[in-house]
Structure formats: structure tokens, C-alpha cells
Amino acid sequence: MIVALAGGVGAARFLEGFVRVVPQEKVTIIGNVGDDIEIYGLHVSPDLDIVAYTLAGLVDPNKGWGFRGDTFHCQEILCKYGYETWFHIGDRDMATHLYRTQQLRRGSRLSKVTHDLVRSLGLRVKLLPATDDQLTTYVTSRGRRMHFQEYMVKRGTRPRIDRVIFEGAKSTEPADGVLESITRAKGVLVCPSNPIVSIGAVLAVPKIRAALQRAKTKVVAVSPIIGGKTVKGPADKLMKSLGVEPSAFGVAECYRDFLDTIIIDRVDRKLAPKIEALGIKATVTQALMKTMADKVRLARLALSEIES
Amino acid sequence: MIVALAGGVGAARFLEGFVRVVPQEKVTIIGNVGDDIEIYGLHVSPDLDIVAYTLAGLVDPNKGWGFRGDTFHCQEILCKYGYETWFHIGDRDMATHLYRTQQLRRGSRLSKVTHDLVRSLGLRVKLLPATDDQLTTYVTSRGRRMHFQEYMVKRGTRPRIDRVIFEGAKSTEPADGVLESITRAKGVLVCPSNPIVSIGAVLAVPKIRAALQRAKTKVVAVSPIIGGKTVKGPADKLMKSLGVEPSAFGVAECYRDFLDTIIIDRVDRKLAPKIEALGIKATVTQALMKTMADKVRLARLALSEIES
Numbered sequence: 110m111i112v113a114l115a116g117g118v119g120a121a122r123f124l125e126g127f128v129r130v131v132p133q134e135k136v137t138i139i140g141n142v143g144d145d146i147e148i149y150g151l152h153v154s155p156d157l158d159i160v161a162y163t164l165a166g167l168v169d170p171n172k173g174w175g176f177r178g179d180t181f182h183c184q185e186i187l188c189k190y191g192y193e194t195w196f197h198i199g200d201r202d203m204a205t206h207l208y209r210t211q212q213l214r215r216g217s218r219l220s221k222v223t224h225d226l227v228r229s230l231g232l233r234v235k236l237l238p239a240t241d242d243q244l245t246t247y248v249t250s251r252g253r254r255m256h257f258q259e260y261m262v263k264r265g266t267r268p269r270i271d272r273v274i275f276e277g278a279k280s281t282e283p284a285d286g287v288l289e290s291i292t293r294a295k296g297v298l299v300c301p302s303n304p305i306v307s308i309g310a311v312l313a314v315p316k317i318r319a320a321l322q323r324a325k326t327k328v329v330a331v332s333p334i335i336g337g338k339t340v341k342g343p344a345d346k347l348m349k350s351l352g353v354e355p356s357a358f359g360v361a362e363c364y365r366d367f368l369d370t371i372i373i374d375r376v377d378r379k380l381a382p383k384i385e386a387l388g389i390k391a392t393v394t395q396a397l398m399k400t401m402a403d404k405v406r407l408a409r410l411a412l413s414e415i416e417s
Numbered sequence: 418m419i420v421a422l423a424g425g426v427g428a429a430r431f432l433e434g435f436v437r438v439v440p441q442e443k444v445t446i447i448g449n450v451g452d453d454i455e456i457y458g459l460h461v462s463p464d465l466d467i468v469a470y471t472l473a474g475l476v477d478p479n480k481g482w483g484f485r486g487d488t489f490h491c492q493e494i495l496c497k498y499g500y501e502t503w504f505h506i507g508d509r510d511m512a513t514h515l516y517r518t519q520q521l522r523r524g525s526r527l528s529k530v531t532h533d534l535v536r537s538l539g540l541r542v543k544l545l546p547a548t549d550d551q552l553t554t555y556v557t558s559r560g561r562r563m564h565f566q567e568y569m570v571k572r573g574t575r576p577r578i579d580r581v582i583f584e585g586a587k588s589t590e591p592a593d594g595v596l597e598s599i600t601r602a603k604g605v606l607v608c609p610s611n612p613i614v615s616i617g618a619v620l621a622v623p624k625i626r627a628a629l630q631r632a633k634t635k636v637v638a639v640s641p642i643i644g645g646k647t648v649k650g651p652a653d654k655l656m657k658s659l660g661v662e663p664s665a666f667g668v669a670e671c672y673r674d675f676l677d678t679i680i681i682d683r684v685d686r687k688l689a690p691k692i693e694a695l696g697i698k699a700t701v702t703q704a705l706m707k708t709m710a711d712k713v714r715l716a717r718l719a720l721s722e723i724e725s
Binding site: 176182185190191200203205211214225226229 | 457458459484487488490491492493494495497498499500507508509511512513515516518519522533534537538
């Protein structure tokens with residue numbers, strides 16, 4: 110059994126390759142819920158959905174989120190009713206949020222709802238939210254606090270961020286199965302996601318970080334930063350403005366208390382000695398995923414690092 | 418100011434003509450909420466929406482409900498998640514229910530939400546739910562109780578109904594503005610809707626029926642039964658199985674405590690003496706509405722009866 114810590118699009122694309130190398134039944138994904146947001150009274154879990162839709166082959170390949178070919182008729186009318194529509198939700202996607210919201214209102218935990226959604230989409234991976242408790246990622250820009258989605262989607266990552274807050278994190282417990290999966294795993298993967306906000310919000314659940322620090326198996330990360338830039342999302346910007354080096358080295362530093370190996374791109378090979386000085390092995394490869402073949406090759410490498 | 422008591426499709430089609438004869442600002446519609454139902458955790462008000470969509474020129478003209486050209490992508494996915502989809506909700510229509518539900522959860526009354534929806538759709542009529550309180554229409558068939566929508570939509574009006582129950586009706590108060598509008602009206606119209614369940618649920622609010630009985634202005638109904646049959650819906654069946662004559666006479670009987678005039682179709686002219694024996698004037702015309710011209714002519718006749 111392999112455990113993967115995952116954010117959104119980067120993680121989902123990496124995992125697409127990974128489940129071609131390792132049977133889905135043997136993969137447990139611990140997903141970020143810090144970005145969860147209530148929209149139109151519905152509970153939206155963007156990162157869990159991105160991972161599920163991607164692995165089910167249903168995701169919009171250009172956007173990286175939502176259903177392929179989805180329509181936005183509901184939001185067109187919501188706009189007419191005066192609602193904001195900066196957070197795009199397609200009509201098919203709306204079904205997921207309706208289902209999740211109603212099940213949560215009936216008393217189901219997010220982990221149970223996620224399990225049912227994932228099975229309905231035909232997947233056999235285990236997808237666990239890091240926690241069933243309330244954990245919300247906020248950022249502040251010049252002292253003004255905003256939900257991470259407001260920064261990310263509404264403001265297009267333009268504000269300069271001075272602080273990231275994982276509200277409620279300290280009192281969260283890992284969702285059922287999270288700790289057990291880490292303890293029993295043959296290895297742990299940290300997907301190429303934003304180390305500050307996406308993986309950061311998973312690690313903000315105190316017992317998850319502690320379990321990784323104690324883990325006896327290999328913990329292997331794939332750097333989401335290549336040549337000082339992220340492929341998608343604001344990780345590089347956020348790292349920089351928070352005083353973390355926006356590089357594979359910076360990523361390794363974020364995870365230094367539990368990481369064994371980090372897979373970095375060839376363009377970053379000069380960072381290897383600096384990373385290894387942290388006591389973390391740096392494995393150099395072509396880390397940019399353009400094709401499914403790239404994803405599969407990267408997955409094989411990650412697996413061999415875990416097994417080494 | 419004219420007040421119209423309204424159910425769903427029949428009322429909406431009649432009112433389409435009426436607002437061509439009387440300015441929208443002078444029309445207050447008191448709508449049925451007995452058919453309201455919670456679907457996917459959303460508050461659906463079918464009759465209010467049918468009236469609003471129709472008057473806004475947005476309704477699906479074939480179905481008589483929902484938005485013209487709407488898609489059903491959300492429900493396709495909800496079906497995948499194991500939800501029932503017998504109550505059809507299009508993607509655009511879903512927006513109305515999302516808006517209504519969120520506003521109600523925030524503490525708005527249904528009358529306020531309906532007002533805002535109607536204004537967003539560009540209408541100037543006043544559309545008032547009969548009550549802001551809980552009033553739900555149930556029917557029983559061989560002792561088995563079901564929500565009216567289950568009988569109407571899920572079971573396609575096939576069960577033989579032995580009883581209609583307006584649950585909660587006795588303790589309902591009319592929504593703000595309902596009594597005032599009846600008291601101040603120049604006349605009251607009872608639209609060609611199901612007298613048992615649609616208008617019946619409006620009249621089940623005790624103070625509404627009492628206000629009509631006391632009304633000093635004319636109360637004019639348009640019979641929804643023509644030649645013993647309804648144009649749409651189960652009114653004829655329901656009347657029959659509840660021991661009410663399924664005819665324009667039976668309709669007049671349902672309203673005998675407050676009705677001044679009933680407009681009936683030519684095919685029912687032989688019923689006129691029997692109706693007039695109830696102390697209700699029967700006005701004979703072509704009551705079947707096929708074209709907008711039919712609707713306008715019928716509206717003019719109703720208006721002249723009010724003014725007579």
C-alpha cells in the first residue's frame with residue numbers, strides 16, 4: 110500500500126500516471142481540504158474533486174478541474190439572481206457539491222461522502238480528506254485576510270501574500286484511516302503540489318505531520334517547482350513572498366523533518382548538493398509531465414525510490 | 418389592483434394573457450405552495466416558478482414548467498451518485514432552487530425570496546406565496562400517504578386518491594400582503610387551476626378563504642374543467658375520486674362560499690342553470706386557450722366580469 114499526499118491539479122496529473130504503475134486498490138490518497146469553500150450554500154472540496162475527476166478520466170483536461178465538456182447554465186441564472194460567479198461551477202460539477210452538501214447535512218462525515226463519490230465515479234483508490242474537521246486556508250495581504258479561493262480564483266493570485274493561516278488546524282484530528290494508512294504504508298509520496306498551501310494544509314493536521322516524522326518507510330516527494338517556477342498555481346509566488354526559496358530546494362526545506370528523497374528536474378540539478386546537505390536525497394530526472402508516458406515514467410521512478 | 422389565485426400551468430397560461438390586458442404593476446398573484454418539495458436538499462416551489470417563468474417568457478412551452486431549452490446535466494450526474502431523478506430539474510432551474518434555499522436558510526421568508534426572484538426575472542407583477550408557513554399537500558391512496566409530487570410526477574397520477582391533506586394548513590397565516598391585497602383589490606380572479614389541490618391549498622390558509630368570503634369585490638373563476646376533462650393535470654380524476662362532480666359545476670361548488678361568477682366553456686353551457694342555482698353567475702365562452710389571442714380574449718372577459 111502506497112500513501113500519497115495530494116493537492117489539486119499537479120497531484121492529480123502525477124497520480125494519473127501512478128495508478129497505471131500501482132493498482133488503484135493499493136493507493137491511498139490523503140487530500141487537501143483547506144481550500145474547501147461554501148458556494149451558494151454548497152460544500153465544495155476542489156482538491157478532492159480534481160483528484161477524483163482526473164483519476165476517473167472525467168476531468169476537463171484544459172482547465173484541470175471540473176467535468177470535461179461541462180455547461181455552466183446554472184451559474185448563468187445564478188448570475189441573473191445577483192450571485193457572484195467568480196468561482197466557476199459547471200452543471201455536472203454542481204451535482205457533486207449538491208450530493209456532498211446534502212450528505213454532510215444528514216450527518217455523514219466528509220470522508221464517508223468522499224468514499225461514496227469516488228466509488229460512484231468507478232474508482233478503486235482510497236481518497237481520504239486529511240481531516241473531517243473544519244480546517245480552512247486563509248491568506249493575508251497587507252493585513253487583509255481572505256479565503257484561499259478568493260486569493261487564487263477571484264483575485265487571480267495577484268495580491269502579495271504575507272501570511273498563510275490554516276484556521277482550525279491545531280484542533281483537527283486526521284480523518285479515519287489516515288494515520289493507519291501512513292503507519293502501514295510501504296512508502297509515502299508527496300505529490301507535486303503547492304508545498305505551502307496544498308500539502309501545507311495536509312501537514313497542518315498535527316498528527317499527520319507527526320506520523321510522517323515517525324514513519325519507518327521512505328517518504329518521497331516530487332518537486333512541483335521546476336527551474337524556479339510552478340507548472341500551475343501560485344506555489345512559486347507564495348514561497349517567495351513567505352521567505353521560502355522558490356525552488357526544489359525550498360520544497361525540500363518545507364518537508365525536511367520527514368522527507369527522505371525528492372525528485373527534481375534536470376534543470377535543477379545544481380540544487381542537488383544543497384538538498385543533500387539537508388540529509389535529503391535528490392534524484393534528478395525529467396520531472397515535467399507533458400504526456401502520459403512522462404507521468405508513468407515519473408511514477409515508476411517515485412516507486413523505485415520508495416522501494417530502494 | 419386585481420388579485421389572482423393561481424396554481425401552476427393552467428394559471429400561468431391564463432395570466433400570460435391577463436398581463437397583456439392589465440399592467441403587471443396592477444396584478445397580485447397569490448400562488449400555491451402546497452406542492453413545494455425538498456429535492457436534493459433544495460426547496461422547490463413548482464407553482465411559483467411555473468408562474469414566474471411563464472410570465473417572464475422563459476418557460477419551456479411544451480412542458481409548461483422549467484426553462485425553455487434547459488439541459489439536465491446536473492441530474493445526470495446526481496443519478497450516477499444514486500439519487501432519484503423522477504422530479505426533473507434542469508440546470509437553469511436548479512439555480513432558482515439554489516438561490517431560494519440559500520436565502521431561506523439565511524432567514525429570508527419565502528415571500529421575500531419570491532419577490533426577489535420575480536424582480537430578477539424582469540417581472541413587475543407581485544407574486545406572493547399564499548403563506549410563508551409550512552403547508553404541504555399530501556394525498557392518500559388506499560391509506561398510503563404520499564407527497565402530492567410523488568402522486569403527480571413519480572406515479573404519473575395513476576393511484577386512485579381517497580383523501581387530500583393540507584398538512585399544517587390550519588395553523589398557517591397568509592404571507593405578508595396577501596390579506597391586504599384581497600381587501601383592497603378591485604376584483605379577485607380564480608385562475609383555471611386544480612380546484613382541489615392547487616387553489617385548494619391556497620384556500621386551506623384559513624384567513625385567505627375567510628377574506629374571500631368577506632370580499633366586497635367580485636370573485637370570478639375560470640373553469641379548468643372543459644367537457645368534464647382538464648386540459649392539463651389530474652383535476653378531473655381527483656374531483657371524481659373525492660366525490661366532486663368533475664365539471665365546471667363541480668368547480669363552482671368548490672368555491673360556492675365566495676364565488677360570484679364562473680366562466681365556463683361553450684361545451685358546458687347546459688351546466689349554467691345548475692351553477693346559477695348555486696347563486697353563481699355562469700358566463701359562457703370559448704374557454705380553451707390555444708393561442709395568445711384566446712388567452713387575451715379570456716382575460717378581457719374575466720376583467721369585464723370583475724368590472725360588471
